[in-house]
Structures are given as C-alpha cells and as structure tokens.
Amino acid sequence: MLSGPTVSPSLRVILTLVMAYAAARLCVALQTPLPWMIGPLLITAVLSVFGAPTSSWIPLRNTAQWTIGAALGMYFTPQVSALVVSLWWVVVLSVVWSLALGYGYGRWLYRCNASRVPGLDRVTTYFSSLIGGASEMTLLAEREKARTDLVASAHSLRILIVTVTVPVAMQWSGWHGLDVASAPQRVFDAWGLMQLAAITGVSAWVMKQLRRSNPWFVGALVASIVLATNQIMLSSIPTWMTNGAQMVIGVSLGVRFTSQFVHTAPRWLMSVAVGTLSMIVLCALFSLVLSQLTQLPVATMILASAPGGIAEMAITAKVLQLGVAVVTALQVCRVIAVLFLADPLFRWLRGRGHF
Numbered sequence: 550m551l552s553g554p555t556v557s558p559s560l561r562v563i564l565t566l567v568m569a570y571a572a573a574r575l576c577v578a579l580q581t582p583l584p585w586m587i588g589p590l591l592i593t594a595v596l597s598v599f600g601a602p603t604s605s606w607i608p609l610r611n612t613a614q615w616t617i618g619a620a621l622g623m624y625f626t627p628q629v630s631a632l633v634v635s636l637w638w639v640v641v642l643s644v645v646w647s648l649a650l651g652y653g654y655g656r657w658l659y660r661c662n663a664s665r666v667p668g669l670d671r672v673t674t675y676f677s678s679l680i681g682g683a684s685e686m687t688l689l690a691e692r693e694k695a696r697t698d699l700v701a702s703a704h705s706l707r708i709l710i711v712t713v714t715v716p717v718a719m720q721w722s723g724w725h726g727l728d729v730a731s732a733p734q735r736v737f738d739a740w741g742l743m744q745l746a747a748i749t750g751v752s753a754w755v756m757k758q759l760r761r762s763n764p765w766f767v768g769a770l771v772a773s774i775v776l777a778t779n780q781i782m783l784s785s786i787p788t789w790m791t792n793g794a795q796m797v798i799g800v801s802l803g804v805r806f807t808s809q810f811v812h813t814a815p816r817w818l819m820s821v822a823v824g825t826l827s828m829i830v831l832c833a834l835f836s837l838v839l840s841q842l843t844q845l846p847v848a849t850m851i852l853a854s855a856p857g858g859i860a861e862m863a864i865t866a867k868v869l870q871l872g873v874a875v876v877t878a879l880q881v882c883r884v885i886a887v888l889f890l891a892d893p894l895f896r897w898l899r900g901r902g903h904f
Contacts, residue, residue, distance in 0.1 A: 622773020
C-alpha cells in the first residue's frame with residue numbers, strides 16, 4: 550500500500566474518491582440503504598484505519614453540503630412550512646430531551662472510564678455527550694481545558710454508528726414512502742440552477758461570515774426554504790449531483806477514522822459505541838411518544854429525534870421518503886439549540902458544583 554508521504558494531496562483526494570465511487574456502485578448493486586453515503590463512508594473509514602492515504606478536500610465537502618441543503622429546502626412548500634411551524638412545541642420537547650439525554654449519557658461515560666482513561670474529567674464527558682456538532686463541541690472543550698481528542702473521537706464514532714445503523718434499521722423494517730408531502734415536481738433548468746446556486750451560495754457565505762455552525766449546509770437550506778415557501782421554483786437539482794454530494798459527505802466522515810483514532814483509549818471508544826446504541830433505542834422510544842402526540846409516522850419521528858447529524862438523517866428521510874421537511878426542521882432546530890445552550894448550561898451546572 551502506498552505510504553502517506555509519497556502521495557501528493559491532490560492524488561490522495563482522487564484515489565479516495567475513486568474508491569468511494571466503487572464502494573457506492575457496489576452498494577447500489579447490493580441494494581443497501583443510502584448506498585451513495587454508507588458505501589463511501591465505510592470503505593474510507595476502513596482504508597483510513599489501515600493507514601491508506603485517504604483525504605477529503607474541504608471545498609468539495611462544502612459544495613456537497615450546499616447541494617444537500619439546497620435540495621432539502623425544496624420540500625418546504627407553503628403547506629409543509631405551515632405544518633412545521635405548528636410543531637413548535639415538538640421542537641421544544643426535542644431540545645429538552647436532547648439536553649437531558651446528553652447530560653445523562655455524559656455522566657455514564659464518566660463512571661465507566663474515570664479510573665481507566667488518563668486525564669478524563671466530567672468536563673470532557675459533558676462536551677463528548679451532547680448531541681451537537683463535533684467541531685463546535687471540540688472547540689468548547691478546548692476552551693475549558695478538556696481532552697479534545699476524546700471529545701472529537703466520541704462525536705465521530707457516534708455519527709458513524711447512527712449513520713450506518715439507523716438507515717439499515719429503516720430499510721429492514723420496511724418503512725419507506727410515508728412522506729406527508731413530497732417535493733414539488735420541478736424540471737431541470739441550467740439557468741435556474743445557476744440562479745439557485747448564486748442565491749443559496751450567498752446565504753451560505755453570510756452564515757460563514759457570521760461564524761454559524763455548518764454554514765454551507767444551513768445557509769443553503771435557509772435560502773432554499775425561503776424560495777420554496779414563496780413558491781419560487783428555479784430548477785431541480787439533478788440526481789447525479791445529490792448522489793455525488795452524499796458520496797463526498799461519506800468520505801468526509803470516513804477520513805476521520807485514522808489508525809491513531811483506533812488506538813485512542815479503546816475502552817473509551819467501546820463505551821461511546823455502547824452509549825450511542827443505547828441512545829438510539831431511547832430516542833426510538835421517545836419517538837413513539839411524539840408520534841402519538843403529533844399523529845405523524847413513527848419512522849419520521851425516529852429520524853427527527855435520532856442522535857445523528859443533520860445532513861445524514863435528512864438524507865435518509867429524503868431517500869426513503871420519510872417526512873423530509875419535518876426531519877430536517879427538527880434536526881436543525883435541535884442541533885442549533887444545543888449549540889447555543891451547551892456553554893450556558895455548562896456554566897450553570899458548574900456554578901452548582903456538577904463539575
């Protein structure tokens with residue numbers, strides 16, 4: 550196998566994408582769930598763990614996030630947007646549930662690893678357990694002098710497990726095609742797509758300047774939602790673009806799993822894996838309650854409350870046609886709320902002697 554230093558950065562990216570494409574085509578042939586994301590994610594993770602010179606190009610990843618954000622925003626027609634707004638109380642419940650679940654998960658992580666992982670403290674487990682963005686939680690942990698390697702590894706492994714297990718469970722259960730509303734039928738128009746790219750691109754750039762979380766996804770999503778709500782239909786996004794975006798996102802997740810990652814406190818990683826699977830089960834039970842209260846399909850609420858990433862769960866909803874707008878809205882609102890509340894909640898808890 551090629552050693553890292555002998556391979557140029559551009560060649561690393563190309564070789565990684567070639568392997569990711571091959572894995573995606575294999576998964577398509579095997580009819581696995583989310584073949585264009587899960588295949589590239591798994592092959593990239595395996596190759597990275599064994600020391601292969603894998604790489605993800607940041608501009609390409611940003612473009613992929615923009616593509617998915619713009620595509621998902623198209624589901625927010627006036628009728629669907631009204632439905633989402635009427636579910637504001639579900640957003641509040643989801644935020645409270647996520648914070649409580651994350652806090653409990655963090656305390657459990659500390660009890661399991663305190664005597665076996667050097668330098669572990671409750672600050673580290675707190676930022677490792679909240680269901681938010683990995684980079685944002687790692688930055689907050691660094692500011693509080695916590696072990697950032699453990700925080701980053703915990704979030705990366707959580708996203709991997711949720712991204713693989715939840716779609717598989719959805720497909721195995723036979724849940725698909727239950728979307729309360731589909732994206733309006735649009736035709737491809739090259740000029741319209743360029744206009745869409747310009748509008749959503751500016752929105753993403755503004756989000757980046759404001760230092761918002763996941764700006765390329767959220768910025769494009771917000772702009773696309775505004776257009777769809779006002780029934781401004783510029784163009785569809787070709788399937789090959791959304792498939793390619795899923796592949797690039799899968800690669801960007803897979804490259805995090807380096808050989809050093811596996812050797813980072815094995816007991817810690819095992820605890821994170823067990824805790825993540827437990828959170829998936831608890832969130833599924835919570836989804837049963839939400840489904841009864843909202844009269845929306847259980848599958849939709851499972852994806853809306855799953856402890857994964859926004860893009861990954863929204864893509865799952867899009868591919869399986871399981872309430873894309875509801876899943877996207879609840880995931881976005883929950884993660885943004887957690888990111889905004891993580892630090893104030895930490896200071897409030899520390900003031901009461903919890904850390």
